[in-house]
Amino acid sequence: MRKELPIAICAVAALIYVVSTYISPTVFPAGPELVRELNVWYLLVFACAFAVGLVNLAQIHIRRITQRREGWQFSIILMSFMTLMLVLGVFTTGRGTYSDWLYQYWFVNPRATMYSILVFYIASAAYRAFRVKSFEASVLLVAAIIMMLGQAPIGEVIWGQIPKMSRWILNYPNAAGMRGITIAATLGGVATALRIVLGIERGHLGGMGE
Amino acid sequence: MIATNYVATVILELAFLIGLIVMISRARSGLKVPAIRKVAGLEALDEAIGRATELGRPVHYSPGIGDFQNAQTLASFAILGYVARMCAKYDTQLITTNRNPVVYSVTEEIVHQAFVAEGRADSFNPDDVRYMSDDQFAYASGVLGIMAREKVATNVMMGAFWAESLIFAEAGAITGSIQIAGTANTHQIPFFVAACDYALIGEELFAASAYLSKDPVLLGNLVGQDFGKIFAVAAMILGSIMATAGSNVLRDMLRK
Numbered sequence: 001m002r003k004e005l006p007i008a009i010c011a012v013a014a015l016i017y018v019v020s021t022y023i024s025p026t027v028f029p030a031g032p033e034l035v036r037e038l039n040v041w042y043l044l045v046f047a048c049a050f051a052v053g054l055v056n057l058a059q060i061h062i063r064r065i066t067q068r069r070e071g072w073q074f075s076i077i078l079m080s081f082m083t084l085m086l087v088l089g090v091f092t093t094g095r096g097t098y099s100d101w102l103y104q105y106w107f108v109n110p111r112a113t114m115y116s117i118l119v120f121y122i123a124s125a126a127y128r129a130f131r132v133k134s135f136e137a138s139v140l141l142v143a144a145i146i147m148m149l150g151q152a153p154i155g156e157v158i159w160g161q162i163p164k165m166s167r168w169i170l171n172y173p174n175a176a177g178m179r180g181i182t183i184a185a186t187l188g189g190v191a192t193a194l195r196i197v198l199g200i201e202r203g204h205l206g207g208m209g210e
Numbered sequence: 211m212i213a214t215n216y217v218a219t220v221i222l223e224l225a226f227l228i229g230l231i232v233m234i235s236r237a238r239s240g241l242k243v244p245a246i247r248k249v250a251g252l253e254a255l256d257e258a259i260g261r262a263t264e265l266g267r268p269v270h271y272s273p274g275i276g277d278f279q280n281a282q283t284l285a286s287f288a289i290l291g292y293v294a295r296m297c298a299k300y301d302t303q304l305i306t307t308n309r310n311p312v313v314y315s316v317t318e319e320i321v322h323q324a325f326v327a328e329g330r331a332d333s334f335n336p337d338d339v340r341y342m343s344d345d346q347f348a349y350a351s352g353v354l355g356i357m358a359r360e361k362v363a364t365n366v367m368m369g370a371f372w373a374e375s376l377i378f379a380e381a382g383a384i385t386g387s388i389q390i391a392g393t394a395n396t397h398q399i400p401f402f403v404a405a406c407d408y409a410l411i412g413e414e415l416f417a418a419s420a421y422l423s424k425d426p427v428l429l430g431n432l433v434g435q436d437f438g439k440i441f442a443v444a445a446m447i448l449g450s451i452m453a454t455a456g457s458n459v460l461r462d463m464l465r466k
Contacts, residue, residue: 022220024213042279046312053311053341056318060337071359107345114347118373121380128383129404178396181412183442185394188416189281190223191435194230196284200427201419203288204316 007199013038014197057082081106143169217466225441230434237430244433251390251408252421255289258364258388258407259296267363268303268338269293272353272378273317274369274393275309275346281416282394283313286369287320288419289392293366294324298333305356306339309349314341350374357381367391367406368415371398379405392418 150166392410
């Protein structure tokens with residue numbers, strides 16, 4: 001029953017979504033309303049799970065602080081800001097409030113910094129990937145150089161055909177490969193969904209598909 | 211009866227589903243299922259976990275940042291189940307990090323069940339399945355910290371990834387981890403290919419549960435999936451020929 005019930009709920013919910021999408025609302029008028037209702041249920045489950053996540057985070061860091069594990073000072077910072085944000089978020093909402101200030105100036109900026117770090121990682125990954133060790137790596141290197149020169153004004157100064165070559169690489173070999181991967185992945189996604197709806201795959205229930 | 215612009219989609223999906231069900235039924239009735247090719251990334255999982263065991267360092271698993279409704283996240287659960295069982299078997303620490311709270315609840319249960327299945331329930335540490343943050347880059351910075359502090363020996367990333375993919379992969383490369391990654395997000399695949407030791411490309415992620423479990427029914431499903439691909443390729447070739455000859459019949463038919 002512990003596994004059959006979730007599978008049954010999953011199958012019924014999936015059927016509602018599929019029928020509501022594919023069957024015209026004039027034939028099945030209750031469809032859109034049912035989908036809206038299911039989305040509300042999902043939000044409720046998400047909210048409950050969020051609380052579970054919060055408890056997990058608190059447990060780990062409180063334990064780290066009380067046991068003085070390595071880096072426990074950072075856990076104090078995390079717990080302090082989490083509590084502060086929670087309290088301010090509950091009692092004040094909207095623009096110009098303390099919670100908004102905390103979000104805009106203490107959260108958005110570090111997040112942008114993390115995103116910016118990506119440029120250095122791209123450089124180091126590109127260095128490793130473009131080292132000419134094999135024929136494939138050489139092809140990658142040549143294509144990458146043409147692409148980079150094609151995107152920068154200097155490419156056109158060196159040779160007027162470079163931007164055209166760059167566009168050709170992007171629009172033909174690259175697009176063909178990407179579309180092939182996308183089509184196969186989409187079919188894989190549909191097949192995975194079917195396996196789950198039919199209860200064949202139970203990985204999400206803690207099993208291995210048995 | 212069928213909603214506007216969905217007629218061709220419904221017919222094609224029904225045909226695909228019938229094909230899958232036929233192949234699953236054949237497998238269930240014991241008929242021979244064709245062999246599937248080796249997937250290097252999945253073959254390497256055992257070796258990568260073994261390395262972590264030898265070094266006495268943890269394995270890190272990320273199911274990506276997709277939510278529970280994402281097919282890639284669902285496919286990732288089966289791989290997590292396998293990795294968790296292997297880690298339980300060899301008594302290796304497995305750190306699972308999560309961005310989505312619903313996914314966190316599921317991964318905790320999967321890892322717990324895997325340890326129970328291997329008779330190592332006492333070795334399961336709930337603190338090793340961690341909810342980090344709902345924010346993409348807060349999650350990314352948390353994972354970076356774990357990789358650096360805990361000196362992760364093996365980094366497995368399977369699921370839906372966006373900009374954080376390369377951040378994780380490079381952090382893993384810096385700490386000297388064996389890295390196995392898989393995603394169907396086409397714009398992130400090049401990053402994984404460039405930065406990881408093994409990469410599952412697109413559909414290989416969805417084939418993982420069948421590959422790892424060797425279950426004939428799941429393998430039958432894979433074969434059905436391949437028939438769908440053959441049909442898609444045939445339709446593309448036919449469509450290209452017809453379009454070149456000036457006929458848009460197939461294109462218009464698929465738009466209905």
